Amino acid sequence: MPQHDSPHVQPFVREELDHQSMHFSDSAIQSRMQLREPDALTLEYTRTMMGFLMFDPAPAQVAMIGLGGGSIAKFCHRHLPHTDLTAIEINPHVIALRARFRIPHDGPRFRVVHDDGAHFVATTPSRFDVLLVDAFDADSMPEALGTRRFYDDCADVLQPGGLLVVNLHAAHPHVPLYLDRLGAAMGGPPLRVSDRDGSNCVVFARRGGALEPSRRIAPAAALLQDAFSRIAHALRQQHAADE
Numbered sequence: 001m002p003q004h005d006s007p008h009v010q011p012f013v014r015e016e017l018d019h020q021s022m023h024f025s026d027s028a029i030q031s032r033m034q035l036r037e038p039d040a041l042t043l044e045y046t047r048t049m050m051g052f053l054m055f056d057p058a059p060a061q062v063a064m065i066g067l068g069g070g071s072i073a074k075f076c077h078r079h080l081p082h083t084d085l086t087a088i089e090i091n092p093h094v095i096a097l098r099a100r101f102r103i104p105h106d107g108p109r110f111r112v113v114h115d116d117g118a119h120f121v122a123t124t125p126s127r128f129d130v131l132l133v134d135a136f137d138a139d140s141m142p143e144a145l146g147t148r149r150f151y152d153d154c155a156d157v158l159q160p161g162g163l164l165v166v167n168l169h170a171a172h173p174h175v176p177l178y179l180d181r182l183g184a185a186m187g188g189p190p191l192r193v194s195d196r197d198g199s200n201c202v203v204f205a206r207r208g209g210a211l212e213p214s215r216r217i218a219p220a221a222a223l224l225q226d227a228f229s230r231i232a233h234a235l236r237q238q239h240a241a242d243e
Contacts, residue, residue: 010093013100022069022097030136031069031101038102039074041223045167045200046071048193051227052130052165052204053218055211059083059129063157065117065145066135067094070103073112077104079220086128087112088120090135118144121153129159134167141168146178151185158207170194170201179203189242193234204231211235 011022011030019042022031032042041047049072052059060083064072067089076085087110089095095114104110113120117135131154135145144150154164164186168175183190186205194201204211213232221228 008091008093011091011097013097020101022094022101031071033069033071033101039078041071041075043071044195044197044226045202046075047224047227048195048200048202048230049132049134049165049167050075050220050224051193051202051231052132052163053221053224054213054228054231055204055206056129056163057214057216057218059163061126061128061159062086062130062132063088063120063126063128064132064134065120066133067098067103067112068134069101070098072132072134073103073110075220077110079223081109083109085110086126088115088117090114090116116144118142118147118150118153121150121157124157126157127159128157128162130163130165131158132165136169141172146174146181148181148185151182155185155187155207160208162207164203164205164207166203168201168203170198175201189238191231191234191238193231196230 009024011024014021014023019032019034021029024030034040034042062076062083063086065088067087073085073087076083089112092114095112106112168178179190182203182205187208188206188210190203190205191211192201192203
């Protein structure tokens, strides 16, 4: 239920026999955690987002807008031991659940920053190899995270050749507009990869260039084979359409 003293919706946690999930409402899951494998990526779209490792297997600096239950943050923390990770979350009620979802404490290579994602990319002096955007409130993605200004700021905080990865609701009517804005800001064609159930789509773009898979083997590649396969298929389709 919303808090009267806060503009942010307070999520609730639903517990089952072998997992727990975070919700803003009964209609959608924000995050799901397996109790026996808290670092596992249970939801398909999270594995798709981690597919960025297909293009950059060893990023030095990663930022993600939207913490949720910390699925991606925990996966990165475990499988990318040489990567510095910053998670930005606007909702203090979400951050308050970090221990319940076994999100690591802040430390030398991981931190949670309480900030608005649009404000963060507009003001941070840091530069990242990968920026992940997975930010939804109780209703939808905030409008500020789909503007041309936001995508321009995302491009600015990326190193040359850096990757932007954005999770979108596939059925949202503004997805084509977001893709146009994102591609224009990044200076390269975005790649759209849809979930098998068609509910989410994950968009990948490289600052200043086209996406090309790395020849290096990514950490935890065996855990991401389904995502890598769908990304490779989408790339083949994109290349065929460009010919």
